[in-house]
Amino acid sequence: MENSFLIDSDKLSAAALKRKHEIENDKSVRINHMEFLPNMDKLDNDIYDKLVAASTGVDWNSYTKDDVLRALRSETLTIDDFKALLSPAAKPYIEEMAKRAKIETSKHFGNTVYLFTPLYIANYCDNYCVYCGFNCYNDIKRKKMNFEEIRHEMEIISKSGIEEILILTGESPVYSDIKYIGEACKMAREYFKNVGLEIYPCNIKDYKYLHECGADYVTVFQETYNSDKYETLHLLGNKRIFPYRFQAQERAILGGMRGVAFSALLGLTNFRDDALASALHLYFLARKYPQVEYSLSCPRLRPIVNNDKINPLDVHETELCQILCAYRIFLPYVGITVSSREEKHFRDGIAKICATKISAGVSTGIGDHEEKYEAYDSNMDKESLTKELENDECGDEQFDIADKRSFDQMYKDMSDEGLQPVLNDYVYV
């Protein structure tokens, strides 16, 4: 089964619609996704070649029970051991994997769980990524917050108690230029202890500037590491250039960022291939830059505005749990973030096994924290909230979230689970 991503808006002109269909149906009108554009920094190294050599053409059914047990008995895992833990043969051993993962997590992180919140400051996007709510052809309410609005949002979030913020934008260097994002970072430093970015990949000098503005962590999702599949999903915009995105974390490191985060969007193609490649992307960079803090995320596909059918296909909760336990056992020292794409019961459970960071008080819309926080406080149902938000000045969401708990509720729930919620463990130097 496949997701059907392509949606035509009735607001597009005949010419625009024609162009959209051309791009969707005719590969020859799309630009070469493997070639850097002239303004893009290009790093000359063999990390991608190493990744391809280690992660492509894996026969997942060749792994056996013995391979899984050997991996679980090893103190440090080889790449092949890691593959065994991702394979179907490991699924019956999920409880053993979880037990081992929990031990590794407690050695490196104790019983802590970090809390943060994302803040989307703009949802304009130049890319056409067929699965994403922000894609340039999707008919959604667009918004770029001005600085007064950003400050207001930050005040509200900060008042809730959050100390770590992740600033996000749609990928439009035109609407959300580096200067604009930099100003948002400077403002965030006034309200929060820790500022991270999840924005379009940029050049080293831009990362350096954003670091000077106060950001220290950069998250870039590769979405899928299968470049052929990538080409069929990312049809327009800078994001189409697969290797430029692949090198984003390394450019961020060279720009002075303390930490970088990685992920594939699970459900786009063979999830085992993508989980393997995500971890190895991190692994090879960590060998080159051992001083950097690394983390992995694990987003699964979610429904978006105008397409509520999108789902993560065969990546069920059990598979996701298997992937995360395998990550933890193979890379015991890395952070693992589980976003509000997952439901409460999953996040509560996985935080006790291997997740080290979860979001709380989340909105993936633009400029709507105040209304949403009030609505969640008063337990307003989803339909009334949607109506409430329809008439106002907010921008639409990137995807539909599954866990709407407020910061207070999350802090309490994590404490009740026997975990120690941590709001900050960082100092900008």
Add this chain to the structure above:
Amino acid sequence: MEDKLILGGREFNSRFILGSGKYNLDLIKAAVENAGAEIITLAVRRANTKDSENIMDFIPKNVTLLPNTSGARDAKEAVRIAHLSRELGGGDFVKVEIMKDSKYLLPDNVETIKATEILAKEGFVVLPYMYPDLYSARDLANAGAAAIMPLAAPIGSNKGLTTKDFIQIIIDEVDLPVIVDAGIGKPSEACAAMEMGAAAIMCNTAIATAKDIPVMANAFKLAIEAGRKAYLAGLGRVLARGSESMDPLTGFLRN
């Protein structure tokens, strides 16, 4: 005679130090109540938080804080974090931790020596976390360190005294208290380090990951005290095989 641990001119009865970077509140309670800890480390970056979550509130008032510079990647950053610690009311004690590896968190001795020199000159009581190397330990002593804190094994590993011989050399050769830090996994290992002449033991994971935290904390207290007493008593000789012949080999000598 009273046997006190003296660091930076201050006297302590306990030779157990809780390395509490992970801030398990049960662990802090057990360390103070069951292990008698009088010193608890505090990551400055973790204390860098809002009033609503002030870590200082969780630490009993009669306990001395030992702020650490974790997160520093070079001497310059460690110095800045130490300054921040002073601003936050962390006092003059500072444990210098400088790591350039996020996987094993091994200390960088070269940068640690640089930071120790700067901070000692500024009046800090500097306790540097280091990889057990004699030359580095001597340089740290010359730089003004108040104690030397060599690691026994990679942090969090519970692997025990894997660097035993090198720690013994530092204890023998450097005239500063040596606090064994990181890697101690069992009370018996803490006891062994104390028998060797270590001045104190810093420990976290061994207790934090035990099934019963308070009981394990108490086990460490007893082991450290036993090891200290054994050291002060002077260990008896170890009989070597074949060396106890009743007839002296030199009995034939006439004059």
